Each structure stands twice: as structure tokens, then as C-alpha cells.
Amino acid sequence: MIQLHNVSKSFVRPNEGRLEVLKAVDLTVDNGEFVAITGPSGSGKSTLMNILGLLDRADSGEYKLLGRPVSKLSATELAKTRNRTIGFVFQQFHLLPRVTATENVELPLLYSNSRNTTKKAIDALCRVGLEERLNHYPNELSGGQQQRVAIARALVNSPDVILADEPTGNLDQESGRQVMELFSELNRAGSTILFITHDQQLARQATRWIQIDAGLLHTHAPAGRN
């Protein structure tokens, strides 16, 4: 599903000079995997996620998504691929205010040729257990519920992979636990999931745990769950 080979990325920061964030990284993620990525701040976690999510391009190396090299895709093709292939979950939820849960979940369908968009959105909200909150606005929902709306939005287009950047970072422990449970459930139902976390406890729940440090990847340990 995801194949990174020799991928490097560096930024030029004023006063700091050139900063190498990813150093010739290799990573393969197969269909149905549940991967946790941990690492200290500034270790390149988010940069890795951005590259995997087609929001940023690598300086060198090759990235194949579903077997296709992405380096040659135009901006429009990248947008379409993000729409169909990837579901994003962010630490800050990024729900639209003044728009109901259903309409928020409907959003990715706006950019694809979908029919029955409202029904699909409601189905996705049912999958994350929010069938009672369809017409609530984000400010009427708890943090955990908001994040579940965001997960429903990531699911609604049936993506090949879900990328979550610190999905529990803004949640209390209980809500965080529920979100992770939801991820595990989705993974058991077949979804491929990659998530970034600071929390080693959460990382253990994944089928694979990758640590990133100073731009290099290390596999932490074999699967801790079974």
C-alpha cells in the first residue's frame, strides 16, 4: 500500500540553516496494518505524515501509494488522490463551525462524484457511534465526540488508509481511550491506519510501532496486541 524508499526532506530555516528532517527513510505499510509512530518533538513525525498524506513532497527518494509513484502527480491529481485514497484525522479536529455533524462528514463527498451524500455521511456517523448527534453543531459536542465526527469524515469516502496526527492529543484520557478503541475496531474491520502519538501506552495498541528520531525510523517492537 505504502512504499517509501530513500525518502529525504529538509527545510531551510532562517538563522538555523538547512535542517534535515527525514534522512533517506524506508517504510513499507501493508494493507490492514495498524501503525503507531512516536518520537520527540521535531523528530520529523509530522513531516513524515505530510509526505504520506500527499500534503508535502519529498526532496528525493521514491514514494509509491497503491503501487503508483506520486512524484509525477500534478497538484490536481494529488488533491483527487487525497480525496479518494486517504482519510485525515487531526489533533485539532478541524471541523467546520456552524455546520452540523452530518454536513461536516459530507464535506469530502463534495469533491468527489458521490451520490446519496447525506446517507453516506449518516452511515459513517453511525459507524463511529454518533447516530444520536447527527444534527448537532461542533460546539454542542464534547471533544471526544468532535474527534469521532472527524473520524467519520475520514471514513466517509472509504479511503485506503487513515492518517491520524496525534488524534488523542487534545482529549482527556477517557475520550482518548474511546478514540483508540474505535481505531482498533476499524482496523479489525479492515482499515489501514497510521497514527502519530506521544503516548507509549497508545502506541502499544498498534500492530506495529515505529519510532522516529533525528530523521531516522526504527521499528520498536513486534506486535503487542493479539
Place this chain on the structure above:
Amino acid sequence: MNWKLMLTSSVRMMLRYKLRTLFMSIGVCLGVATLIAGQALGTGSQQQLAQRVDQMFGPGTILIFSSTLNAADLEEISSQLDQVIAWAPRFTAGMSDVSYQGVDTRATVFGHAQQADFVWNRGVMAGRFFNSDDISQAARVALIGTRLAEKLFTGASALDQQILIGSIPFRIVGVLEPVGIDPHGEDRDEDVFVPITTAMRRISNSQYIGSAKLVVSNHELVDQDADQVAGILRQRHRIAAGERDDFAIYTSKFAGQAAVSAKQVVNTYVFAASIVVLLVAAAVISSIMLVVVRERVSEIGLRKAIGATKQQISLQFLLETAAVTLISGLIGVGLGLLVASVVSDYLAVPMVVGLPSIMLGLIAALTVGVVSGLLPAKRAAGLEPIEVLR
């Protein structure tokens, strides 16, 4: 892309940010309303003016004003020029007190000849016009306008009643057909007509007529005919070459053009004013939308992350502004028609509403939306998700 969802989401956005939408709409509403009302009343008043000029002049007519005009001048003109098919003198006796059984008012008194009903286009709706006996005997008979009749008799029949013009008693033999307000803004339905001989001898004691109207056979040649009339008058009034005329001549052609072009100036100003309002509206909308884009950077970043292309982001913002301005345009059309009908009632000016002017209003509104949305849309489309999704 899902067009239906895109459109409904634009309209939803508009409804959810009510205050912002209100501020964006006001300018377009007012601009379009000005355009529509100005156009409706402008065209209406122009047509009305043309009608009044027609009413006063009629096609193919020549008006002569001169303080030294006499009946012999007119007889000479009509005998020399075959194309003059009818003519009638008019003596203006001016404002005078008019009263009936203690009801006092003032009215303009004109002296007319028997053919004036045709030449001056002032027939009677009740009673009779002047006959040759009235003229030859300088009879004390009068015709009055409908409004004056109302003032003096408040609904009762005016016919055969005795009124005083100044201190002279007159018997009313007819009521004039209503003609409304003339191009100078005076209500011609408040006039009093008496036989021209009566006006000149009994009221004013004058030997000069003052004005006359000629009807010529070919409307197209009226300006040439007027030149010939001027030539005859100069000769008869012994005006040497180089000296100024002691008369003024207006033709129906000249009056029509002058009246219409005067209105055109006003209409052009109203049109220009509405364009200025719309331009200001566009600037306001553009700056509001730029702020909106800044407020919604994370929304834009999110939309791009979940698969919106640059074009779709641009389109979204263009649709949002266009939806606001188009709906404001529709409201503006309604408002303009309302204002036009109120003003039309109040000033007694007819309104003429054309589909082209409504289309023009809506197209202007839509153009404002698209033009003012361009810069904000471009800025929104250029945002990068990784820079704004923090």
C-alpha cells in the same frame, strides 16, 4: 465534483453568517435598486414628457411668440404658405382671480379662437367649444379645466353657472378635456379659456395677440416651414438684416428633441450614480471576503487536505460571493420597483419597467459578485494545507 452540494453549501454559508451577508448585500441592493428605479422612472418620465410635448405641440406644428404679433400677420402667413393647414391665435391674459359664490381661487386666463380645440388640441368633455358668434361678439362665456371646475363647484355641474373673472361675470359653456401637467410643470387643467376677442378687449385691452400656433401638412418639413414663417414676420415687422428678431419660433421637432435630451442628462446621472454605488459595493464585498478568507484559513486547509483542488476552492468562494450578490440583486430589483411605484404615485410620473433593465440589474449584481470574489478566491486557493493546518 458535486455541483448540487457545492451550491447548497454556498447558500448555507451565506445564511449562517447573517451579519456578514447583510453587510455584503446592502451595497448591491441599493445599487441595483437605484438602477431599476432610475430606469423605470427615467423611461416613464421621458415618455410622459414626450407625450406632453406632443399634447402641447402636436406633430407638425409651429409656435410663434411675439409681443407685436397681430391677426394680420397670421392671415398673411396662412395666405402665403399653402402648407399651413390650420392656425389659431392665443392671447395670454395671465393670472386672475376667479370666483363662484364666495369660492375664490386664481387661474391663468387664455383667450382662444373657435378653431383652438383642434389647433391647440384642447377639446371639451362637456358643453360646447367657442363658436363664431362668441368670437365676433366678444361674448362673456368661458371654458374651464376639470381641476378648476372641481375647486369651484366640488362635484356639481359647472355648465351654465356664472363665475367672476376679476370683476367681470362669465357664463360657463363647457368643461375642457383633462390634459394634465405641461412640460413646465404647470397644471393645464386649472386654466380658464375665454373668446380671444373678449380677452383682448374686455380683460386686457390689448391689440397684440402674443402667440399663435400653426399646423403644417408635413411634419418632416416643419423646420423649413418655420424659416419661411420667420422670413415673413421679419419683413412685416420691418426688421433690417442683422437686427434681432422681435419674435420667437419653436417647432414640434425642436421641442421634442430638447425635452428628451434634457431628461437624458438626468437619466445618465442616475445610471452613473448606480454604477458608482455598485463599484463601492464591489470594493466592500472584496475586503469583507478577504477577511473571511483569513478567518477561514484552517477550513480552507482542511478542504484542500480532504481533496479540494485549487479550482474548487476558488469556485467555492466565487459561488459564495456570487450567491450573495445575485440574491441581493433580486432584492434590489424588488426594492427598486417598490421605490419606483411609490415615487411614481407621489410625483404622478408613470413608471415603465422593461425586462432588459431587470436583466441589466441582475447581470450587474452577478458581475459585482464575480469581480469582487476574484481576489479573495485566488488568495484562498493559494493557501497550503500544511501551513494552515496546525
